[in-house]
Amino acid sequence: MDRIAASTPASERNGPGAFRPVGAPVHRRRLSRLETALIARRNVLEIIPALAYRQPMVSGEMLVRWHMLADPAGMKRVMLDNLANYPKSEIMRRMLRPAIGDSLFNADGAAWKWQRQAVTPVFTHRNVVALAPAMTATAARAAARLRGTGRKCEMVREMLTATFDVICDVALSGREHFDAATFGAAISQYFRTAGRASLLDFLGFPDWFPRPGELLAGGSVRTMHQMVAAAIEARRRETAPRADDLLAHMLAAQDPETGQRMSAEDLVYNMQFFIVAGHETTALALAWSLYLLAHSPDWQDVARAQARAQLDGRAATQADLAAMPSIVQVLEEAMRLYPPVGLLARTVLAQDQLCGRALQPRDILFLPLWALHRHDMWWERPDQFDPGRFSVERRGRIDKYQYLPFGAGPRVCVGANFAMMQAQIILATLIQEFVFTPALPGPHPVMSMTVRPEPGVFLKVERAT
Numbered sequence: 001m002d003r004i005a006a007s008t009p010a011s012e013r014n015g016p017g018a019f020r021p022v023g024a025p026v027h028r029r030r031l032s033r034l035e036t037a038l039i040a041r042r043n044v045l046e047i048i049p050a051l052a053y054r055q056p057m058v059s060g061e062m063l064v065r066w067h068m069l070a071d072p073a074g075m076k077r078v079m080l081d082n083l084a085n086y087p088k089s090e091i092m093r094r095m096l097r098p099a100i101g102d103s104l105f106n107a108d109g110a111a112w113k114w115q116r117q118a119v120t121p122v123f124t125h126r127n128v129v130a131l132a133p134a135m136t137a138t139a140a141r142a143a144a145r146l147r148g149t150g151r152k153c154e155m156v157r158e159m160l161t162a163t164f165d166v167i168c169d170v171a172l173s174g175r176e177h178f179d180a181a182t183f184g185a186a187i188s189q190y191f192r193t194a195g196r197a198s199l200l201d202f203l204g205f206p207d208w209f210p211r212p213g214e215l216l217a218g219g220s221v222r223t224m225h226q227m228v229a230a231a232i233e234a235r236r237r238e239t240a241p242r243a244d245d246l247l248a249h250m251l252a253a254q255d256p257e258t259g260q261r262m263s264a265e266d267l268v269y270n271m272q273f274f275i276v277a278g279h280e281t282t283a284l285a286l287a288w289s290l291y292l293l294a295h296s297p298d299w300q301d302v303a304r305a306q307a308r309a310q311l312d313g314r315a316a317t318q319a320d321l322a323a324m325p326s327i328v329q330v331l332e333e334a335m336r337l338y339p340p341v342g343l344l345a346r347t348v349l350a351q352d353q354l355c356g357r358a359l360q361p362r363d364i365l366f367l368p369l370w371a372l373h374r375h376d377m378w379w380e381r382p383d384q385f386d387p388g389r390f391s392v393e394r395r396g397r398i399d400k401y402q403y404l405p406f407g408a409g410p411r412v413c414v415g416a417n418f419a420m421m422q423a424q425i426i427l428a429t430l431i432q433e434f435v436f437t438p439a440l441p442g443p444h445p446v447m448s449m450t451v452r453p454e455p456g457v458f459l460k461v462e463r464a465t
């Protein structure tokens, strides 16, 4: 199979010696349906054709017609101007339904609208800032763990531990009903099984036919749901009102128009999603940032100098962030190169035009954020790690719909502020104290539900002098 590195053309322009962060393999020839199905199970990023990095839209036909859109104006039409015409694709929803039902992320139409209205106030700037001290405490614990681990560390695991720690504190006021190890093992099992695109979807098996991933994931989903339900139940039984955390806000959440509140089932599904999404995606953004910094000593020095000048040895707080602009720039650039959610899928309801091409009802529309962020037409030296793109001076040149790690429009990620705050607090705290250098070659980006560095990010971690 003729596979080449996605980054070849741009890296040639970068010149010899420039650090070329790892890309996804690209297939230059047209793949058969079976090949596509097998490849998608291994790594969704590999089904993105070479042309998708150079053209605004690529189309093809398998069982249904499909399109891959990587064009800012087209993204705006799909995510904002003609949103109602592009509901989430049933394939993706089915993969997630056993775990999160038709909660906010998976719902459409009226079921989505009322949940979104109920949840939005939970994530206002004021509420998220109130959660920042828990993030600072977790960042300090993450630094203490790294001090004790010896020199070589796998950073995805470290970052998952850190962000899970945050989510336990801010979502459930602690861990009494949560055995982090059991919950973590259930999440990994779920991602390994239900998270893999099903061969049966590509081969056109009907919806009612059970997918193996769904069956295999059953046990892990039950474990997770039982733990979340126990935490919610324990909170309901408490007589004295407790911390102002996410669960407290969710219990009080109400549709401002109708007054509707969440049922017990809605609550479990939504909390389940917040717990999983709230820590997995942010941990990946952090692990990829550390991988990039480990290979870019100059940027690492800049970030450390800013963090040291501001923090003077203590863990970062929300109030420190504005004084350390390189921290957010590194995270933004890491999510450009490695968007934790690398590809979205929608179904076309009614005929529409995108990039001058007609889309028909029932066509599948893929939104490969991965290719949009590495596109030859929209980015200068797309495969080069350059956090300076996000500096105040240069940021204005980036179209809003050209950089979409959190999506956009009414369905934009509701937890974006929360994620960015916790990621900055953790990264700044760690970078001021440690020097990170590569301990092993790799990793490779692999996407099932999220874009993970496989087999991990192995770094040498030393105290900075």
Ligand code: HEM
Pocket: 088, 104, 105, 106, 116, 273, 274, 275, 277, 278, 279, 281, 282, 285, 339, 340, 341, 344, 345, 404, 405, 406, 407, 408, 410, 411, 412, 413, 414, 415, 416, 418, 419
């Ligand atoms: C770096 C971290 C994160 C990334 C990259 C990310 C990415 C995304 C993306 C791309 C979407 C849009 C999906 C679509 O349009 O189909 C989304 C939606 C969503 N995200 Fe996040 N997310 C992150 C963190 C979080 C956190 C921390 C939470 C909550 C605690 C969260 C909750 C949600 C919810 C509820 C939605 C659905 C919103 C809706 O459909 O109205 N996310 N996220």
